[in-house]
Amino acid sequence: METVFTIEALTPEAPNAHAIIRSYMFELASRYYGRPATPDEVEQALRDEPYDDLTGSTGVLLIAMQDGEPIACAGARFDGAVAELTKVFTLPEYRGQGVGKRLLRRVEDVCRARGVDVVRLDTRSDLVEAHALYESLGFARVEAFNSDAYAEVWYSKSL
Structure with a gap:
């Protein structure tokens, strides 16, 4: 059964945006360290991965x-005809209930409205749930297009 939810575009400083991004960074840092991340590690992750330009x-x-x-989030950075997810x-x-798919489809709609032709992203190899989601939506693995220290897998999709 799909979860009933709404999707809102929020500014990065909105409390609900900050809350879900903090949850995201806690999970990323915890997976990276192999244990629950400390508050200082989450703060460092937030500094390392800013998102104030997602507006x-x-x-x-x-x-x-x-x-x-907030139960989920997704952002895109615009650079001409290319967007970075x-x-x-x-x-x-809430995983496995259609939330991520619906959210990413909405991001794609926003990208199309902005004249974006290609959406791409990088991710870590241990984020297997993310890989399954991207591939189910038609993203294909591609050669590395950046040298991000945490990137291990790259995807791209033509809109």
């Missing part, structure tokens, strides 16, 4: 909301 002409940040609470995350208890 206005440079990007978008979409948040899936259920009963006023970033900050894709669904709280564990």
Whole structure:
């Protein structure tokens, strides 16, 4: 059964945006360290992976909301006809319920409306749930297009 939720474009400084991004960074850092991340490690991850540009002409940040609470997020940075997908995350208890797919389809709609032809992303190899999601939506693995220290797998999709 699919989860009932709404999708809102929020500014990065909005409390609900910050809350879900913090949850995302906690999970990423915890997986990286192989244990629950400390508050300092989460703060460092937030500094290492800024998202304040996911608004206005440079990007978008979409948040899936259920009963006023954020349950998932996805952002895109715009660079001409190419967009970089970033900050894709669904709280564990909502995974497998269609939230991520619907959210990413909405990101693609926003990208098309902005004149984007290609959406691409990089991710880590241990984020297997993300790989399955991207591949189910037609993203294909491609050669590396950046040298991000945490990137191990690259994807691209023509819109």
